[in-house]
Amino acid sequence: MAPAPVVQTPSAVRRRASLAGAAVSALLVVAIVLGSRFLRDFDSALLPYAVATVFLAFGVAYRYTVWVSAPGARRLFAQGWRSFFSAANFRRAPTALPKMTATYLGFQKFLGARSHARWAAHQLIFWGCVLAALITFPLTWGWFTFTSGSGTGPGYEMRIWGFKILGFDSLNIVGWLMFHGLDIAAVLVIPGASYFLWRRMKDRGAITGQRFAYDLVPLIALIVISVTGLLLTFSSIFLHGGGYEFLAILHMVSVVFTLIYIPFGKFFHIVQRPAAVGMQLFKYTSRGEDEAVLACRRCEEPIDTAPYVENLRGTMRDLDLGFDAWAEYCPRCKRVLRGNAYLTHVKKGYK
Numbered sequence: 008m009a010p011a012p013v014v015q016t017p018s019a020v021r022r023r024a025s026l027a028g029a030a031v032s033a034l035l036v037v038a039i040v041l042g043s044r045f046l047r048d049f050d051s052a053l054l055p056y057a058v059a060t061v062f063l064a065f066g067v068a069y070r071y072t073v074w075v076s077a078p079g080a081r082r083l084f085a086q087g088w089r090s091f092f093s094a095a096n097f098r099r100a101p102t103a104l105p106k107m108t109a110t111y112l113g114f115q116k117f118l119g120a121r122s123h124a125r126w127a128a129h130q131l132i133f134w135g136c137v138l139a140a141l142i143t144f145p146l147t148w149g150w151f152t153f154t155s156g157s158g159t160g161p162g163y164e165m166r167i168w169g170f171k172i173l174g175f176d177s178l179n180i181v182g183w184l185m186f187h188g189l190d191i192a193a194v195l196v197i198p199g200a201s202y203f204l205w206r207r208m209k210d211r212g213a214i215t216g217q218r219f220a221y222d223l224v225p226l227i228a229l230i231v232i233s234v235t236g237l238l239l240t241f242s243s244i245f246l247h248g249g250g251y252e253f254l255a256i257l258h259m260v261s262v263v264f265t266l267i268y269i270p271f272g273k274f275f276h277i278v279q280r281p282a283a284v285g286m287q288l289f290k291y292t293s294r295g296e297d298e299a300v301l302a303c304r305r306c307e308e309p310i311d312t313a314p315y316v317e318n319l320r321g322t323m324r325d326l327d328l329g330f331d332a333w334a335e336y337c338p339r340c341k342r343v344l345r346g347n348a349y350l351t352h353v354k355k356g357y358k
Contacts, residue, residue, distance in 0.1 A: 043149025087285015
């Protein structure tokens with residue numbers, strides 16, 4: 008008999024989540040101080056961004072702890088890490104983890120099966136945000152610095168934690184890419200976010216279940232950040248700095264708001280997605296020759312391997328749903344059974 012799941016009170020979960028958030032925030036503050044060489048390389052003009060990332064760290068740790076405390080997420084999380092550190096899985100399929108990371112996390116091929124347009128738009132947003140994060144966070148924390156011996160260029164040095172990484176000329180292609188990486192990220196994000204915003208305005212399926220704060224605000228925030236970032240570059244190059252201060256404040260406010268919003272809105276799936284890679288790894292490695300594939304009870308079509316189905320049943324038992332046997336039916340038969348139950352037990356009441 009399986010052991011009963013540990014019951015956690017909401018107050019205990021919130022207390023543990025608060026402690027986790029405080030610990031992660033404190034570690035980030037220490038990392039900023041040390042990485043910027045005791046604030047020697049820290050740019051005080053970027054202080055609002057740095058403070059927002061500390062709040063982001065607290066929110067992500069808090070929300071993640073609360074999420075993992077739920078029975079279903081806890082089982083997925085534990086099984087994912089167990090598969091990740093499994094020596095047997097590595098011997099059986101050494102390329103499985105890189106493959107799952109590339110296809111499920113990086114290129115998100117599962118979205119392509121739904122819609123090629125949605126996949127392309129999601130890829131634009133994903134890689135644009137990754138590029139922006141790789142540039143913005145280290146600069147905000149003072150980990151990256153760009154210095155010029157003459158003070159005005161064109162020769163610059165890029166240093167990480169005070170160590171010189173490379174020197175480059177700001178007038179050549181490498182220098183242009185260095186100083187316009189955020190503009191490239193904005194050019195990627197704008198069409199992707201605009202497509203999803205247009206879809207949520209036109210698609211009936213999307214309109215039916217959408218919420219303004221949850222579904223539309225993230226897209227609007229991404230577009231505002233990207234547009235104001237491009238306008239800053241436009242102002243400095245073509246307007247000789249005209250309107251730059253106003254645009255800088257608007258850009259800062261939008262970025263700070265978005266960073267604080269991430270843990271409590273739709274953007275949180277960015278943090279959840281890597282945990283799901285472990286579950287995909289578990290499914291992939293369990294499909295060995297020695298594992299039997301269970302068949303649907305109704306149509307006898309293959310469902311998945313016995314370990315995966317049993318894991319799903321265990322989650323349903325943890326949640327006290329009372330119908331864990333439904334895990335042994337394929338998706339189509341589940342819909343048919345639900346429809347028959349509705350016709351039998353609900354519709355007959357209207358005769």
